[in-house]
Amino acid sequence: MKCAYCSRPATIHITEIINGTAKEVHLCEEHARRYIAGETEGFEEASQPQGSGSIKPKEHLQMLAAKPSEGELARLDKRSCPACGITFREFRRSGRLGCANDYEVFKEELVPLLENIHGAAQHCGKAPQRAPQTVLRTSELLKLRKQLRDAVEREDYEKAAELRDRIRELEQQGG
Amino acid sequence: MGTFPGQTHTVITHRMSCDAGAVDRKDCERLMSDLNELARRISPWLKGTGPESDIVISSRVRLARNLTHYPFTSRATEHEKREITILVRERLRQSELTRDFEFLSIEDQGPLDRQFLVERQLISRELAGGDGPRAVAFAEDESVSIMINEEDHIRLQVMESGLALAPAWERADKLDDALDEALQFAFHPQFGYLTACPTNVGTGLRASVMLHLPALTITREIERVLRTMQKLHLAVRGLFGEGTQPSGDFYQISNQITLGRSEEDVLEELQQMLPTVIEYERKARQALLENNRDELQDGICRSLGILKSAHTITSEETMFHLSRIRLGVNLGFLDIPISIINELFMQTQPAHLQKLHGQELGVQERNVMRASLLREKLADVN
Numbered sequence: 163m164k165c166a167y168c169s170r171p172a173t174i175h176i177t178e179i180i181n182g183t184a185k186e187v188h189l190c191e192e193h194a195r196r197y198i199a200g201e202t203e204g205f206e207e208a209s210q211p212q213g214s215g216s217i218k219p220k221e222h223l224q225m226l227a228a229k230p231s232e233g234e235l236a237r238l239d240k241r242s243c244p245a246c247g248i249t250f251r252e253f254r255r256s257g258r259l260g261c262a263n264d265y266e267v268f269k270e271e272l273v274p275l276l277e278n279i280h281g282a283a284q285h286c287g288k289a290p291q292r293a294p295q296t297v298l299r300t301s302e303l304l305k306l307r308k309q310l311r312d313a314v315e316r317e318d319y320e321k322a323a324e325l326r327d328r329i330r331e332l333e334q335q336g337g
Numbered sequence: 338m339g340t341f342p343g344q345t346h347t348v349i350t351h352r353m354s355c356d357a358g359a360v361d362r363k364d365c366e367r368l369m370s371d372l373n374e375l376a377r378r379i380s381p382w383l384k385g386t387g388p389e390s391d392i393v394i395s396s397r398v399r400l401a402r403n404l405t406h407y408p409f410t411s412r413a414t415e416h417e418k419r420e421i422t423i424l425v426r427e428r429l430r431q432s433e434l435t436r437d438f439e440f441l442s443i444e445d446q447g448p449l450d451r452q453f454l455v456e457r458q459l460i461s462r463e464l465a466g467g468d469g470p471r472a473v474a475f476a477e478d479e480s481v482s483i484m485i486n487e488e489d490h491i492r493l494q495v496m497e498s499g500l501a502l503a504p505a506w507e508r509a510d511k512l513d514d515a516l517d518e519a520l521q522f523a524f525h526p527q528f529g530y531l532t533a534c535p536t537n538v539g540t541g542l543r544a545s546v547m548l549h550l551p552a553l554t555i556t557r558e559i560e561r562v563l564r565t566m567q568k569l570h571l572a573v574r575g576l577f578g579e580g581t582q583p584s585g586d587f588y589q590i591s592n593q594i595t596l597g598r599s600e601e602d603v604l605e606e607l608q609q610m611l612p613t614v615i616e617y618e619r620k621a622r623q624a625l626l627e628n629n630r631d632e633l634q635d636g637i638c639r640s641l642g643i644l645k646s647a648h649t650i651t652s653e654e655t656m657f658h659l660s661r662i663r664l665g666v667n668l669g670f671l672d673i674p675i676s677i678i679n680e681l682f683m684q685t686q687p688a689h690l691q692k693l694h695g696q697e698l699g700v701q702e703r704n705v706m707r708a709s710l711l712r713e714k715l716a717d718v719n
Contacts (some may be wrong), residue, residue, distance in 0.1 A: 257534060258409065260408055272528075283528075285540075287542075288600055
């Protein structure tokens with residue numbers, strides 16, 4: 163059997179289970195290496211896939227990304243909190259969240275985890291006496307603080323002063 | 338670069354903060370001698386007073402809180418952590434509840450002083466071993482301690498002697514209100530108080546009691562009791578908190594669930610379980626008296642003999658024998674004030690011994706020093 167993308171013999175046979183359906187792809191060593199590494203470029207130049215059941219590598223990679231295994235983890239790794247920069251994967255590794263905003267950013271992933279730990283996902287008990295701040299404002303403040311940190315690091319004091327004033331303004335609103 | 342009056346202000350604020358840090362160091366020097374003084378006296382919560390104090394040593398309530406506008410400690414920069422310690426310190430000075438608290442920068446303490454504060458349960462191992470700006474503020478009577486930049490920005494704890502969870506919670510609640518007014522704690526309508534670790538989110542409350550259960554340990558019924566408590570979602574730890582094996586037959590029992598139950602419910606559940614455990618321990622003591630009285634009395638008196646006459650003794654052996662003589666007092670075999678025994682549990686710890694001696698000591702020297710302290714304190718006991 164020939165490689166689906168070139169005339170070399172296919173020595174690697176990959177079976178992917180996608181949405182419950184098994185699909186096969188037959189590749190030479192070189193294409194297999196690039197396929198596993200997630201490269202798409204070489205495949206686009208290549209000839210049309212041959213043989214029944216084989217599919218285009220680009221589609222294949224897209225489907226791979228939808229799978230919950232490594233692909234899912236990679237996805238979780240890509241989404242990070244705009245305020246503190248932590249990814250869900252980093253949180254899973256360390257067990258510690260990065261900032262208050264993470265509870266909103268990773269809400270979907272955290273709720274099942276909280277239900278597992280506490281048997282509940284809704285707070286019941288004391289609340290601050292002051293009017294609780296909106297989550298939005300909190301996340302805005304955390305973002306501004308990160309920008310302020312970056313500006314100070316760059317020694318861009320003009321920007322820093324501007325950010326500082328916006329932070330103060332927001333903080334006073336919550337008073 | 339041109340001058341921007343408004344802009345340079347940010348930088349000046351920062352520098353002033355650092356100067357404030359430098360002044361703190363003088364305070365710390367004064368406190369050094371105070372720490373030596375502290376080593377000589379007993380923490381009031383260890384006095385052995387309060388309800389059920391023959392079995393319940395102390396009650397503790399801890400709240401975890403974070404400031405809304407800063408990343409959690411593990412992701413905060415050095416600069417942010419310094420700002421947090423300064424902000425909290427300012428707030429503590431403003432509130433009449435906390436104005437007179439001692440404030441210690443942990444960064445500026447040597448390893449011995451950090452260990453000393455851990456032994457006194459004023460700070461956690463995690464705070465002692467952390468890095469960057471972090472601090473503790475504590476009440477003179479050591480009943481309240483507020484850690485800054487531990488896993489969470491604020492860890493507030495209230496300790497009471499004996500079984501007194503409700504008073505401990507009332508105090509923690511008031512202190513929490515006073516701090517929140519100015520600091521704005523991170524709070525979410527669904528998840529409650531937000532914490533770095535999801536195991537603390539919600540109330541941020543950990544309520545615990547330290548129990549002395551020597552009879553259940555002798556009769557080996559303790560395993561069954563511990564298993565039952567775990568089924569009730571209660572955690573059991575050793576004397577010095579997280580990650581420590583129970584020693585001296587002390588067990589710390591605390592709630593694990595912090596989300597979905599109110600503070601009152603959590604305290605209530607713990608309170609309801611305690612009389613059963615206390616009853617088990619009393620029954621085990623009674624059974625030992627009825628079935629093995631001679632053996633029991635012999636063991637207790639031998640323990641006293643060792644403590645009164647040893648010239649070198651390890652911490653582990655000390656804990657074992659102190660636990661036995663504590664049982665001996667509660668069974669009426671020995672006549673020693675319980676406060677002296679409670680005090681010895683703490684003063685024979687490594688950092689305490691070195692503070693009492695006024696210098697660092699190696700393991701062998703500590704064992705000699707420990708034996709000497711025990712002989713001195715127990716000299717008048719027969």
